[in-house]
Amino acid sequence: MTRQIFLSWLTTAPMPPCDMITVAKECGYTGVSLRALRAAEGDNIPQLLQDQSLRQSVKHRAAAEGIILADMEIVRINEGFTVRSVEPFLDLCAELSVSAFLVAGDDPDLSRLTASFNALCEASRPRGICPALEFMPWTSVKDAKTALSVIEKSGAHNGKIIVDALHVARSSTTPDDLRAIPPERLACFQICDAPAGIPPTQEELIYTARQARLLPGQGGIDLHAIMEALPPDIPISVEIPNKEGHAVRGATGWAKDAFSATVSFLNKEPAR
Incomplete structure (x- = not known):
């Protein structure tokens, strides 16, 4: 089995997307995850929505390097959310042929x-794309159970879930909660x-998530337990x-x- 391994935007941010695609190819990644909407104020992102020539360059570079444009970031659903406000982003995802885009749930209702x-x-x-809800302990969708509940109650067949190792470890999510998510x-x-343990403040949680993650095997997250609970062919995004x-x-x-x-860790995983 050939594992798909993607280079996530945050790992090299704010590297320009065409450079990121070239680096991904040089390193051995299968694809990249890009960002076109800000996750927070001051987020330095490429102007993919505004710059048509940049979009064309990204498509051509990805095709030339044989790199998949795996997913796009990030739609935040808050109390005032409307689909109309993100339609240009949806069109961008379709234009670049990404299969999914990341969604954060910020609405307390x-x-x-x-x-x-x-x-x-x-x-x-x-448009042929799948919104992928990512549970994060500082958002309204704090854990895997809540994410699955939103997906199931929505009734949407193209809704998916992103599992982030850091958010598993710093929420109430258990391996059984992950097993309960249908593979599709x-x-x-x-x-x-x-590092092991859960920081006491939201600010520390967010700082680690955006500035201070560690390489697999260098911290205290039980990655083996998480991997064992997930399908063996799930794509890996290196964030x-x-x-x-x-x-x-x-x-x-x-x-x-x-x-x-990441490859070293995956090679140590027992065959299933």
Whole structure:
């Protein structure tokens, strides 16, 4: 079995997407995950929505390098969310032929959030793309159980879930919760490591997630238990932003380290 391994946007951010595609090819990644909407204020992202020539360059570079444009980030569903506000983003995803895009659930009213997710799935379906809800402990969708509940109650057939190792370890999610997710509902597994334990503040949770993740095997997350609970062929997205790693190795060197550590970990996993 050939495992798909993607280079996530945060691992090399804010590297320009064409450079990211070339680096992914050099390192051995199968594909890349890009970002076109900000996750937070001040997020430095490529102007894929605004710059048609950049979109064309990305498509041509990916085709030339044989790199998959795996998914796109990030739609945030808050209390005022409307599908109309993200339709240009959906068109971008369709134009670049990504299969899924990341969704964060910020609306504290889970019934309204579920309805919004359903509307997003309906708008995405004719474009051939799948909204993928990622549970994060500082959002309204804090764990795998909540994510699965939103997906099932939405009734949308193209809704999926992204499993992030860091968010599994820092939420109430258990391996049994992961096993309960139907395989066809899983978009990918975002791999990383981190120190054991759960930081006491939301600010520390977010800082680790965006600036201080560790390479697989360097922290205290039980990655083996998580992997055992997921399908053996689930795509792996290497999401390991690390400010210090970038400073020492540069973005390209860090991407190489992240790929090598991920492959080494996967090779140690028992066959299933």
